[in-house]
Amino acid sequence: MATSEELHKRRVEAVARGVGSTIPAYVDRAGGGTITDVDGREWIDFAAGIAVTNVGNSAPRVVEAVRAQVERFTHTCFMVAPYESYVAVCEQLNALTPGGFEKRSALFNSGAEAVENAVKIARHATGRPAVVVFDHAYHGRTNLTMALTAKNMPYKHRFGPFAGEVYRVPMSYPLRDGGLDGATAAARSIEMIEKQVGAENVAALLIEPIQGEGGFVVPAQGFLPALREWATAAGVVFVADEIQTGFCRTGDWFACEHEGVQPDLITLAKGIAGGLPLAAVTGRADLMDAVHVGGLGGTYGGNPIACAAALASMETMRELDLGAAARRIGAVMGERLRVIAAGDPRVAEVRGRGAMLAMEIVVPGTLTPDPAATAAISAACHAAGLLTLTCGTYSNVLRFLPPLVISDDELGRGLDILAAAFG
CATH class of the missing domain: 3.40.640.10 (Type I PLP-dependent aspartate aminotransferase-like (Major domain))
Incomplete structure (x- = not known):
């Protein structure tokens, strides 16, 4: 099987430049709350294909x-x-x-x-x-x-x-x-x-x-x-x-x-x-x-x-009962996000509902959006094996969309990586 590096070289020659990707790794398989790339590296999935794989990847039914x-x-x-x-x-x-x-x-x-x-x-x-x-x-x-x-x-x-x-x-x-x-x-x-x-x-x-x-x-x-x-x-x-x-x-x-x-x-x-x-x-x-x-x-x-x-x-x-699962994820994740926010003045707000949560990142003491800090935090998550996304009109929002079948262990490991990324 080709490596991510080899696949990326092929991509540059074959795929239009206007199609972007969040991480440089190429997926081999996915399920539950994780994605594994062709090099065998595992990623905790806080993206769910942008809120698509709510039931998880390759759900049995x-x-x-x-x-x-x-x-x-x-x-x-x-x-x-x-x-x-x-x-x-x-x-x-x-x-x-x-x-x-x-x-x-x-x-x-x-x-x-x-x-x-x-x-x-x-x-x-x-x-x-x-x-x-x-x-x-x-x-x-x-x-x-x-x-x-x-x-x-x-x-x-x-x-x-x-x-x-x-x-x-x-x-x-x-x-x-x-x-x-x-x-x-x-x-x-x-x-x-x-x-x-x-x-x-x-x-x-x-x-x-x-x-x-x-x-x-x-x-x-x-x-x-x-x-x-x-x-x-x-x-x-x-x-x-x-x-x-x-x-x-x-x-x-x-x-x-x-x-x-x-x-x-x-x-x-x-x-x-x-x-x-x-x-x-x-x-x-x-x-x-x-x-x-x-x-x-x-x-x-x-x-x-x-x-x-x-x-x-x-x-x-x-x-x-994935509605209940989303509420449980929201309770666990929301508590951890608020703890991070309490210790970091760059976080202006934690918001969302259920398993659709976000943190808005600003210049401390202001409401001035800080897209550079947002991108850096997300990149640190990626480097440590957590797939996160950014969004917002000002590109200063970290958003979290885990599959609704993510395990407690996977959710906890992902939140630990996120907390470390805030330094």
């Missing part, structure tokens, strides 16, 4: 389901010759997502594709053009979703022009808006929408219940319910982007459940299928069914192998 499906058929295109597993995934999503109303689902390939289709559905159903998004938001890398995303580098830089009729308003960011309460923060955003866009022009209000790439920003209590209430009154489709927060990651099946928010549409991907590419839009039947036949779809959307993996993943989540 997923492997079994994928193997069985591959032996039967690999592709027909649901729009050409449909199959049961697509229907079964939609049935499960309709039942699992928040809201007691009648629902429909449609399956796609990626989170960005789900977001684009949610916007299409909202525009078609309402006949309105405008989409409202928030500061620090991340919604994808396609042309429309780059317009919806806030951060320029690396996501948007020199890739424009972008799609129009996208409007950005302030997010509730307690650390950076003076601890503004949720209702007041929502009123600020709503006033801007009404003055600068006009509620009657807004098709959709799109928000991550906890922001992902933007810095794991947790809005103040009451912010989401106030926006939901306004959207209902204004006839605006409330879209929850749960691509990173979904499937037990925050301790509930979906993050918007924490405050009882019931979105009109919810976008899903990442943790849905145990590592296979699958995404979905689930929502109110009247909205989903408003689109004409043939208006939604795609060649690979709801691929039968990915659907088999999704059904197995959701069964694993139920069987292992």
